[in-house]
Structures are given as C-alpha cells and as structure tokens.
C-alpha cells in the first residue's frame with residue numbers, strides 16, 4: 217500500500233493514495249450519510265482514496281457479550297470474530313479513519329457504534345497497544361445538537377487506541393432531513409465540511425502527546441510489575457518489545 221501524507225505544497229498535481237476506513241453510525245441515508253459524502257468528495261479531490269466502509273448495525277450486528285476472551289488472550293478468541301476480523305484488518309492497514317455518527321440523546325453515539333468500541337477494546341493502550349495506530353489520523357463527523365459530547369466520547373476512545381491526531385466537526389442542523397435545512401445554511405455547512413476535509417488531508421504526523429507517553433509508562437509499570445510470563449497481555453508486550461521500547 218502506498219501511503220503518503222501531503223503538505224499543502226504537494227497537493228495539486230501529485231496523485232496521493234490515502235487508505236481511509238469509514239464507519240457509518242446511521243443506517244439511514246440521512247444527515248450523517250449526506251455530510252459524510254461531502255467530506256469524502258472533498259478528500260478525494262486531494263488525491264486517490266482507497267475506501268473501506270462499514271455501517272452499523274449491519275456490519276457489527278452482535279453485541280459484545282463481555283466474555284473477556286480478547287482481554288485475557290489473543291483477540292482471535294472473540295466469538296464474533298467473523299464481524300470483528302474485517303473491521304480490525306481494515307483499521308490495521310488504514311492511514312485514516314472517519315467516524316460518522318448522529319447524536320442520540322444523553323447517551324451520545326448510537327449503541328450500534330458503541331459495539332464497535334466494545335469489540336475493539338483489546339487494542340487499547342492499557343491492554344495490547346497496536347504500533348500502527350500511532351501513525352494514523354482520525355476524523356469524527358457528528359450530526360445533532362449534542363455533537364460536542366458525542367465527539368468527546370469518540371475522541372477519548374481513539375486516544376486510548378493510540379491515535380493522537382483526531383480532528384472533528386459537529387453539525388447542529390435541528391432537523392432530521394438535510395433537504396429541510398434552508399439553502400443558505402446548507403451551503404455554509406457544506407463549505408465548512410469541505411474546509412475541514414482539506415485540513416484533515418494536510419494533517420501532518422506529530423509526536424505522541426504527553427498523555428499518551430504517560431499512559432504508556434504507567435501501563436508498562438503495571439503490566440511489568442504485576443504480571444508474569446504466561447500471562448496475557450504480559451506475553452504480548454514482551455513479544456513486541458514494548459517493555460524495552462515504546463510502540464510510538
């Protein structure tokens with residue numbers, strides 16, 4: 217896979233391939249779907265995109281049953297492996313992730329999207345960090361008046377996955393139908409989404425945040441001090457050399 221993050225000067229003639237995974241939190245082709253298409257359309261203008269898309273609940277129809285197989289051993293023991301595998305594999309090889317979620321009341325993200333984070337909790341930094349996650353960037357696109365809280369929760373999940381370049385845009389449209397938004401407002405939203413997409417495209421790599429570094433040292437101390445060989449994730453950390461060298 218060719219992966220290349222652009223700077224503004226590079227954008228233009230040069231074709232760029234960015235592997236993007238899209239998570240659609242709303243099954244209907246409504247507000248969230250519409251703004252996602254605008255975002256992707258603008259992203260595609262910056263260069264070639266390779267897209268993988270997952271929609272919830274269609275692509276993750278099972279709830280996490282809390283068996284903890286993935287926390288106490290290699291993730292392959294998950295009873296919902298057939299749904300989790302393609303998603304995990306797409307994330308593993310992606311350059312960028314796009315989370316598109318409507319706001320659902322006080323509980324924020326739709327339950328069907330939360331099952332994604334439940335099923336992927338094994339790759340949190342406190343358990344088995346994935347080296348490649350520290351190289352990725354993510355964008356959160358939300359619709360509904362509680363977008364701010366929704367973004368905050370999704371962002372905190374991504375940070376525990378090791379992704380520290382997270383950008384977002386929340387749209388308060390006060391209607392369940394994009395076409396009902398007055399044209400002037402709609403145009404303004406579209407402009408802002410396109411601007412956010414271009415900025416995201418140019419987002420450069422950056423060193424891990426202070427919080428990420430601290431999280432790593434705390435986890436290394438806890439796992440290294442209170443676990444032993446034969447325990448999981450002690451063995452995972454040892455095999456990957458994370459006791460000696462940070463994954464970022």
Ligand SMILES: Cc1cc2nc3c(=O)[nH]c(=O)nc-3n(C[C@H](O)[C@H](O)[C@H](O)COP(=O)(O)O)c2cc1C
Pocket residue numbers: 242243244245246247248249318319320321322359360361362389390391392393
């Ligand atoms: C269960 C549920 C709860 C919702 N709660 C809120 C809310 O608290 N605030 C809000 O502005 N919209 C709320 N909405 C509306 C949606 O967030 C909003 O219409 C969104 O843009 C729908 O996205 P979609 O068209 O992609 O499905 C709720 C919708 C549902 C289904």
